[in-house]
Amino acid sequence: MISSFKAIIKNKDIRNRILFTLFAFLVYRLGSAITVPDVNTTDLVAGLEDNSLFAMLNLLGGGGLEQFSIFALGVTPYITASIIIQLLSMDVIPPLSELAKSGAKGRKQLDKYTRYLAVIFGFVQSFSLVYGFSSTYTGLIEGGATMSKILYIATIFTAGTMFLVWIGDQISTKGIGNGISMVIMAGIVGRLPRQFSSAWTSLIGDDPTGQGIGLFIGYIVVYLIIIIFVTLINTAERRIPIQYTSSSISLSKQSKSNYLPLKLNSASVIPVIFASSLMMAPLQIASFFASNKVTSVMTDWLGMRTWYSLVIYVLLILFFTFFYTKMQVNPEKIAENLGKSGAYIPSVRPGKETENYVNRVLSRLTTLGSVALALVAVLPHLMPLIWTEMNTSMALGGTGMIIVVGVAIETVRQVQGLITQKSYKNYFEDE
Secondary structure, eight states: OHHHHHHHHHOHHHHHHHHHHHHHHHHHHHHHTOBOTTBOOHHHHHHHHTOHHHHHHHHHTTTHHHHTBTTTTTTHHHHHHHHHHHHHTTTTSHHHHHHHTSOHHHHHHHHHHHHHHHHHHHHHHHHHHHHHHHHHSTTSBTTOOOHHHHHHHHHHHHHHHHHHHHHHHHHHHHSSSOHHHHHHHHHHHHHHHHHHHHHHHHHTTTOOSSHHHHHHHHHHHHHHHHHHHHHHHHHOEEEEEOEESSHHHHHHTOSTTOEEEEETTTTTTHHHHHHHHHHHHHHHHHTTSOOHHHHHHHHHHHSSOSHHHHHHHHHHHHHHHHHHHHHHOOHHHHHHHHHHTTEEOTTSOTTHHHHHHHHHHHHHHHHHHHHHHHHHHHHHHHHHHHSTTOOGGGOOOSHHHHHHHHHHHHHHHHHHHHHHHHHHHHHHHHO
């Protein structure tokens, strides 16, 4: 680790990339603190702490929603749009499928469609949020919630989302890591000090007996255990050994990399985003109706405040994990590619038997991974139901940790790759 740190300091390119990324984070955090004009968020903060779904949206937005800042939505609309475009391009809409298979030019066109769709999603989501919050919290918009003010704030939110998408592009080009993922991680990490501060106030406060300190230490220990657990979920994989029919190839490839890796969690955090979006959409639609009875029923079943709403949430995560994993990993194509490269799995015949074997192993891994993913995702919503003194602002684990750990692992790998690339370059220059 020390040698890697020294290599980063000595490498001007990596150093500049890290500094640029940190500067982009600073711009993001400053924007998250700028509240849109004519808004009073006094009642909004307490309301979000009592609503698990909107608290999660606030977490993914780096706390911008509770401030009603210009970056209130974060990059959530863009993420939703990119997932939908990706799904539709998997042999669902033929023109999109052709673009996905046509190389860099096609991917560039798909990215353009994703941004157009993100603008639409951003405006619709912004309008529904502002309209719903202004109806629930009548003092939110100063001077009254007129349609012109709602449209004005919704336009600012949409523009803020697309500006963050641009910042993400700049990080990908000039900084470290995947830009969009880094923006999300920056928002979540930026919320951690407030989360621990809330836990300190709730658990210790003015407690002179020292019992609160023990609870707070236990809170930190459990948090670290969750981070370790999430890291294991993101890095765990089943390595299926493969061999080659050619003896020369077989002898030249006797290495530990001679295997087929299948990840425990191939779907990453996407099933959680899908499930939460699907549960949040009806609540946003219900906000347009004046019937308190309809809103109350929808909140009970989809608001993450009751046991049966959490059961629905878990079932959706399990379903989307299997659905997205099957779309990401195709056992038929894996078997076909192994056959073309002259490779096979020991004790398994090539062709249909290889496909069935890979499908069986993948199903078992996905079952275990989906249960682990659902457990981590539902934890911050479950703990306030068990521990009534705990609000959602100090709840443990959840989607945020999955994203932060995943992005951190990929970023470390990219930095190590840049260090290795620089080392090889210096070696050939010395030669």
